[in-house]
Amino acid sequence: MLVGLNHKSAPVAVRERLAFGSDQVPEHLRRLIGAGGCSEAAILSTCNRTEVYVACEDEAQGTEAVVGFLCAFAGEPRAAVAPYLYNYNGLAAARHLARVAAGLDSMLIGEAQILGQVRTALQLAQQAGTAGPHVTRLFEAALRAGKRARAETAIGEGAASVSHAAVKLAYRIAPSLFDKEILLIGAGKVAELVARHLSRKGHARVRVANRTEARARQLAEAYGWSSLPLEQLAAALEAADIVISSTGAPEPLIGADMVRAVLERRRGRMLYFIDLAVPRDVDPAVQELAGAVVYNIDDLYGVVDTTVSQRREQVHQVEAIVEEEVREFWTWYGQRAVAPVIALLRQRAEAIRTQELDKALRRLDHLSEADKERIRALSAAIVNKLLHEPTVRLKEQARSPEGYRFAAAAAQLFGVEHELKPPANLRFG
Secondary structure, three states: OOEEEEEEOOOOOOOOOOOHOOOOOOHHHHHHHHOOEEEEEEEEOOOOEEEEEEEOOOOHHHHHHHHHHHHHHOOHHHHHHHHHOEEEEOOOHHHHHHHHHHHHHHHOOOOOOHHHHHHHHHHHHHHHHOOOOOHHHHHHHHHHHHHHHHHOOOOOOOOOOOOHHHHHHHHHHOHHHHHHHEEEEEEOOHHHHHHHHHHHOOOOOOEEEEEOOHHHHHHHOOOOOOEEEEEHHHHHHHHHHHHEEEEOOOOOOOOOOHHHHHHHHOOOOOOEEEEOOOOOOOHHHHOOOOOOEEEHHHOOOOOHHHHHHHHOOOOHHHHHHHHHHHHHHHHHHHHHHHHHHHHHHHHHHHHHHHHHHHHHHHHHHOHHHHHHHHHHHHHHHHHHHHHHHHHHHHHHHHHOOOHHHHHHHHHHHHOOOOOOOOOOOOOOO
């Protein structure tokens, strides 16, 4: 099951309260596993969503545990967070993650970065030791859906991404962008993509600022630009026309007091901010200042509407791929639910075979070792053939609502003592 929020259910002011940095995820995953009856967990946290995936015995208990976990992380009461959350369990959770990885649930349909983010979420869960067989298999199925969507359809064609949208917005702000100075804050993956798009446009007046000056210098020099440390941010703002920011800072880097002082020295020149970070790099109070305009990540929707419209034509094909991968996962999930019964049936049959075989061979001591081995092989073959059909039927029925009943009946008929816990509704649809 999963509990989460995204750009459709919550504004950026709420999402930033629930944004997990990669370095935070393993510790928080282990904390979640330690409470609430969750045996496996993974966190997918991006600028547009935070989703917690868990495997648990009890849906209601698991949901309550994850909601409480998110509220505690945000430092907010339940009433302030719960209205923005959605939750799915069973098949709906599996289908949701596959659609996310395929780019169908993104703000910009088909954007490519989400696939790497899903892969990172699995890796962080594995690093934390919280990715058991269910979470691992679920994420692997979603990743296959995402890879196939991009390889077999045109869902990823065209430049529709947050970074491309930011550059396109900059050109809408200032069509004659070549005579404007751009300040790029941050040097991570998003900033690199922004730099690439700016370079393709041939823009040369860019300065790069980053907390790690060496990283800023490396990115700037790759495009023939200049760099500066964050300590010189105020002076850089005074010279800039457009600021594009995408750091992983937990608190705003650019406050209202800083911008107010900068605007006084700019003598009426407008200052535009395109804030791609979640949590935001620019304090929302900056928007209230005369002379400053702030765009956050939610404002980018529709900037690349032409490309997104073209990608929507591929949605039907991608949905079919998603269903194929989800069905395969769901078959495995159903079979896993009855696997303990199959294993116990075979263990019991083997124990009976061994016991009766030993009795018979003690009375047939005159036989050669070769003849005894033939008898052993014959007994094993008979048991395997007797169990083959029930095993096949159990596996075939495993992903249907009747699968649990088949497993329960088999356990009772063969005298197998096993506490069967019915999985989530296994009907595929």
